[in-house]
Every structure is written in C-alpha cells, then in structure tokens.
Amino acid sequence: MNHIKIVVVIFFSITSCAYYNTFFNAEENYRAGLEKKENNTQDKIPADVIKHFDASIAKSWKVIDFYGDSSSWADDALFLIGKSYYQLEEYDKSQEILEQFLQKYLRSDLIPEAELWLAKTYLKREDNEQALLKFRSMISKTENDEIRAEAYLNMGELFFLSGEYEEAISNFTECINATSNSETAGRAQYKLADSYYQLDDYQTAIESYEEVLGYDLPIIKQYDSIIQMVNSLIELGNYERAEEILKTTLRDQRFKKHFSMIATKLANMIELQGDSNFAVENYNEVINTYPRTNGSALANFYIAQIYEFEFGWLDSAKIKYDQVKKQFSKSESAEEAVKRSKILADYIKIKKQLNKDRDDMFNLAHGDSNLVDSLVTGTDTLVVDQTDTTRSEANFGQAMQIANIANLKAEEDSLKIVTPKIKEKKIAVSRKPEVVEASLLKNDFRIAEFFLLNYQHYDSAKASYFHFVENHSDSLLTPKAYFSLYYIFKDIDGDSLTADSLKNIIIQNYPNTIYGKKLSGIETEELKSDNSNISKTMFLEAENLVDEQKFIDAINVFNEVAINDSGSVWATKSRYASAYIYENYLEDINNALESYRVLAKEYPQSEQGKIAKNKIAEPPEEKIEPAPSDSTQSLNTLTPDSTLAKPDVLPQNDENPIND
Known part of the structure; x- marks a missing residue:
C-alpha cells in the first residue's frame, strides 16, 4: 500500500513539474517577445517577435488542453493568451479571450489585471467611451496602486490622442504619483513631456524629457526622449544646446545603433538654420560614414528635398530619392521617396524629349555648319515661389542647366557649378522638320500639363503655359493652354483681374472653341x-x-x-x-x-x-x-x-x- 502511495506522489510530482515547465516556457517566450518589441524601431512587428508570442499562445493552450481548464494555473494560461494576442495587435482575439476569462474565473486573483487589459483592448479598437468607463471603474474600486497607475496611464493616452492635453497631463501625473514601478513611471513621464510639447510649452517639455532619462526604460525610449528634447530646443531657437546634446549622445556607446540618425539630425539642424550648402556636405558625410543605415537613407531624402524644392535640380533630386530605398529599404522616408521619384521620372522623360526637339529645331534652323550637341533649356525649369517656401533663393536657371547635363552620376552630384563642354562632333537631324515641330508643340504642352496636373507646382505651370502660348499661338491646344492659365489665376491664385484678362483673350480670339463658348455663357x-x-x-x-x-x-x-x-x-x-x-x-x-x-x-x-x-x-x-x-x-x-x-x-x- 505504501508503494502505491509513493507511486501516486511521484506521478503527481512529475505531472506538476511538467505543467510548471510548460507554463514557464510560455511566460519566457512572452517576456522575450515583449523585450524585443519594445526595442523595435519599425512599424511592423518583426518575425522573431511574432514567433515568441505565437509560442507563448501555443504553450499556454497546451497547459489548458492537457491539464484541463480547472487546473490551478489554467487562469494564468488563459490570461497570458489574451495578453499575447494584444501584443500581436490582434485586439479582437485579445478581447474575446479576456472576456472569456472574466466570465469563467470569477475568483481568480488576476481579475483586476484582466479588466485592465480588457479596457486596453477597447482603447485599441477605438471604443473610447467603453474604455474610459472601464478605467474609471477600476480606479474607484481597486486598492492595487499599480493597477490604478496603469489605468491613469491609459486614460492619459486616450486624452492625448483626443488632443485634450491638459486632461492628459493630469492623468499622467496621477500615474507617476501612484506607481512605484520605474518603467510605468517612466512611460508616464515621457507622455507627460509629449503633452507639454504639444501645448508648445517647450521649456517644461525639455525639463520633463530630462526626467525621463532617470527612469528604467528601454534604450529606444531614452533615445526618443533625447531627440524630443532636441526638437524642443530647436523650437526655442537654442541650436547651440541642441548640438551639444546630440554630440554628447553621439559619443555614448549605448546609442551606437542610433548614431546614423543622430548624425543626420545634426546635419538637419544646419539646414534648419538656412545653410543648405553646408547641410548637404554634412548629409553626404553621414552617407559615407554610415552606409546602408536608416540615417543614410534619411540623409539622401533630405538632400533630394533640397535639390527638388530649393535648387530646382529635379534630375539630381530623382537620383537621391532612388538612393533612399537602396540605402535602407525599411526607412520611414522610403515610401515617399519612391512616390517623388516616380513623379520626377515622368518629368525627366518629357524634358528629355523636349530638349531633343529644341536641339533638332536649332540644328534645322542653323544648317549643318552649326550641328552641335546643344545645352539649350527652355521654361521647363522648376519655378520656386518664395511665398510658399522658407528656403533661400537660388539661381534656378543655372541650377537646371547643371542638372540637364547628360549621364549625371549620383556620386558627382554636388553644389559645384560644372562648366559644360560643347562637343565638337556634328550630328544629323534624322526627323523631318514638320515631325520635329509637331513633337516640340506636343512636349511644350505636356511639360505645362505635368506641372499643373502631376506636380501641382502652379508657378512652373504658369511659366510653361505662357511659354506655350507665346511660341504656339495658332495651335489647336492654345485655347486650352489659355483656359488652364485662366483656371490657375482664378481658382488657385484668386487673381480675378488677370483671370478676366485671360477670359477676354479666349472669348475674343477663340470664340468657337468649347472654352470660348463656355466662358461666353453659351451652353448649347x-x-x-x-x-x-x-x-x-x-x-x-x-x-x-x-x-x-x-x-x-x-x-x-x-x-x-x-x-x-x-x-x-x-x-x-x-x-x-x-x-x-x-x-x-x-x-x-x-x-x-x-x-x-x-x-x-x-x-x-x-x-x-x-x-x-x-x-x-x-x-x-x-x-x-x-x-x-x-x-x-x-x-x-x-x-x-x-x-x-x-x-x-x-x-x-x-x-x-x-x-x-
């Protein structure tokens, strides 16, 4: 009989040990996934993080399936499943599991935590009213300070997302006062600083971001605090202090993973102070020092923006936009860079054909003795309106002349003015004169349409349309060009005086066109x-x-x-x-x-x-x-x-x- 008792005891000991090990492994996977997720800098959840949470869910279900849902740790296992789905951002499944938990385990010690996580799923699923009711109920009825602190933290985040920053500040402060957990307090302190930043109270925001660094938080959150502190200093115009902080951080090996972004931020500060030439030099230094990083991708993007919007170097801008994804495909600027590159590719295609048309017209007009590769440029240069941009003035005609040089290479892109060499080799015009004229007319109009419809840069569109009507006054497209000018001045610029003048030109000179009839009020x-x-x-x-x-x-x-x-x-x-x-x-x-x-x-x-x-x-x-x-x-x-x-x-x- 004693032998039987011993066997039974051994059996239950082994079973209990196996049970514990399975659940222990589930918890370990959850912790590992959470740590990696908190240090992730990308929008998407990495595959290895997903793997950890999936393992946590699988092992927790194993505990429930094998040992039954009435076993001593079944409630722990089901609660862990709900939290794991939350971390996987599958909030509907998380809510379903947590509601099931609260209905089944009425005496579980985990009920307050489960209610907290359920309220968080409401928040993520944008059921704000239900989330708020749940958080307030928990604050009023629980005696657990940490649960109350988490409720205050989540309520603060709800108010923050709603733009009610004063309410957010009140709740984040309550969270800090209620908790003794350094990580919870640090998260609340960071959001408190963000709230002051949104209220344009930059000095208080700086002080609050500095306090964040004293808490036990992941490196990524400390890095974010430093960058936001720098942004606050920039808003106050204190570039010297901002530069000092960034350079100190650049020497701290804890932030080695972020060095490329810190260096890019330093270069960006130079640009913000108006020295675009020196900023480009510093961006290029980042690209050379930290190749194929998030920072080098962003540096290429910033250079492309300067080339496109300040210098008007659209060819060079496209080259730099193309470099963004090559440098770091997961860069936050990669999607926008691809979009800008596609738009500029359309422009370059039209401009290339337009330049050929102009060269051929020049060669046809001057005969064989003057057949040379021409560098003639027309009105297809980006016109930068200084009322729409804070960038400094530039010689855009000269900039585009540089950007039009054939076979421009990325590594040769700089702000140095290159004197183009005129090739001495004569070339023949293979197209007939009437073909060249028709192509020139078509592409002169296409470039204007590009600036109006594709690029939506109205100053350049106006310049291109005016160029068209001056050089193609008897074209079938001329009334349409005038009508486009009329539209820009009337609906975009609000310049009724110029719009009326253009209207009169269309009515008087092109009365039988659809544009003339429309503006005359003849709606047959x-x-x-x-x-x-x-x-x-x-x-x-x-x-x-x-x-x-x-x-x-x-x-x-x-x-x-x-x-x-x-x-x-x-x-x-x-x-x-x-x-x-x-x-x-x-x-x-x-x-x-x-x-x-x-x-x-x-x-x-x-x-x-x-x-x-x-x-x-x-x-x-x-x-x-x-x-x-x-x-x-x-x-x-x-x-x-x-x-x-x-x-x-x-x-x-x-x-x-x-x-x-």
Missing part, C-alpha cells in the same frame, strides 16, 4: 453633350486606372476632367474621386485634406461638397465622444470612414465618386 445642348461625352469617357478611363491600381495616373485624369469641364457633374465626381483615392488608397492625408478643401470650395452645394465639408471640419468640442465616421479628428488628421476602409475596388454607392 450640343456643347453640353460634347463636353459630357468627353468628360464621361475620361472619367471611365480614370476608373480603369483605379482598377489597375495606377492611382496617381487616375488622379491626373480626374484633375483634367475637373479643370476642363468644371461645370459638369463629372467635374464634381472627379474632385471627389481624387480626394477619395488620396484618403483611402494612397493614405496621403495632406493631399486628401487639400483635395477635400478644393471640392468644398468649388461645389459647396453638391452632395460631394457637403461630404468634403464634413471631412475638413474641426470636430465638435466634446469630452470623450468618438469622432463621427466621416469627419476628421483635426485639420491635420484624416480618419477614414468605417464604410470607406480601403477596399479592393471602390464601393459602388451614391457617395462613391466612381459610378455612372
């Missing part, structure tokens, strides 16, 4: 029918481009419809379609808001115009009510409708811009 049924058919055809072409996921090309066609047939229903639909694509497909918030503003201004009484007004309207001043589904949280944050979540195809309903 035939004209309406012609316009409608053309616009509808173009609209359907744009629809097809959307189906092919060629969103930028689709927007260009929609914009052309809106400009050329502004009084039609197709123009209204096109304006809305462009804004819709920016919001839901490209997720380009700034362009979406701008497109909605144009729509609301041009067609305020239309259904699409009313939707646009809601999109750009400031939210009502309500405490914690979630934002309406078709409004924005602020003028700078566009929240897609729940019914307008990015689909595979545009929904076919009355609010959808792409339908008949």
